[in-house]
Amino acid sequence: MKLISYSLSLVLFCFFITDCWSVSPGANRNRNLSQQDKEYLFPGTGFFSKNRDPLENDQAKAWFLEAEEERKKGNSRKALSLYENFSKRRSDYIFKKDKIEIQVGPESLYQAAILRESRGDWQKAFEHLKLIAEAYTDYDFERVTESLMRIAERLAKEKLPKKWGVFPRFRSGTQDRLRLNQIAGLARGPKFAPRALMALSEIAIKDNKEDEAVDALERLINLYPDNYLCEKAYFQLAQIFENRVAGPEYDQGATLKALNFYEDYLILFDELPPKSKHESIADYKVRLDESNARTQIAERGRKKMRETLAASKVVVGKYIEKYGKYYLTHWRELGNKPALQFYNEAITIAPESGAAREAEKKVADLRGRNE
Helix, strand or coil: CHHHHHHHHHHHHHHHHHHHCCCCCCCCCCCCCCCCHHHHHHHCCCCCCCCCCCHHHHHHHHHHHHHHHHHHHCHHHHHHHHHHHHHCCCCCCCCEEECEEEEHHHHHHHHHHHHHHHHHHHHHHHHHHHHHHHHHHCHHHHHHHHHHHHHHHHHHCCCHHHHHHEEEECCCCCHHHHHHHHHHHHHHCCCHHHHHHHHHHHHHHHCCCCCHHHHHHHHHHHHHHCCCCCHHHHHHHHHHHHHHCCCCCCCCCHHHHHHHHHHHHHHCCCCCCCCCCCCCHHHHHHHHHCCCCCCCCHHHHHHHHHHHHHHHHHHHHHHEEEEEEHCCHHHHHHHHHHHHHHHHHHHHHHHHHCCHHHHHHHHHHHHHHHH
């Protein structure tokens, strides 16, 4: 009985402490402030974890120089701690060191990202680089975006390093796709955004998220129609929709889309675009080989989709022949015309197919009846 009483008292005490903590003034100091209020009170700092005025210049310089010194000594842990102070509050301080102009805030975050990447903490490295891209738009954007892309691809494709060298890390397809989507939004331009969208589509396909893959690929071909990756994007879209085709007896929406993408691919890329300035010679050679293989697959895919579509026309024609009188208005006056229309379409779509041969027999039979 005493044990039960003691346990009950302990539970009540915990509830009391939790309740008091939840209503403490410090805990809710900024909770009622909207994002707009925070941006008004602390302009330019909305991306940082501590939404306050920027760091004092003297403090920012002291932290940066100390971090550099610790890094030279080989004390990367201390250097990282100092660099990461700049993830909490903004610093726009600029000074010259050895005749080189240093932007203290973004440079510190960049160095923190490099250290995090070297320690295997790729996620944290990505967050630091993303913060630079969002908050310091005048920093070396290409340098940051190249690093973002490299880390995002490593996170998505490579085996993740163990935390502290002991505990395994597991990849999250959702997080991988989110990161690449963020890069595509931040890196508006032909060098990085198309790469991010292509990588996003490949990961989405691997994770059975085909709608996300279609969205990424369509953004690529619509926003960057002259980019060298469009060749692969059209092919991937055709493949995705071909895989959704259930057969001639079913809805032909996917068949039409696959056929259109295959035809666009073969028309637009009958000659492979020249080497892009955004790809290496080795990557270009790989793309040449892959493109030749894709062209052959696209030709077979176009033929198959035409045959499927033609077969579906025959299926509809037969159905109209048999049941048209039950639902077609003025079916007596129309006679065999609706069925003949579908059979003729089958012949036109894929004249060399088995469906076309069957349609020709049907046409001859119906015309013979009319005579």
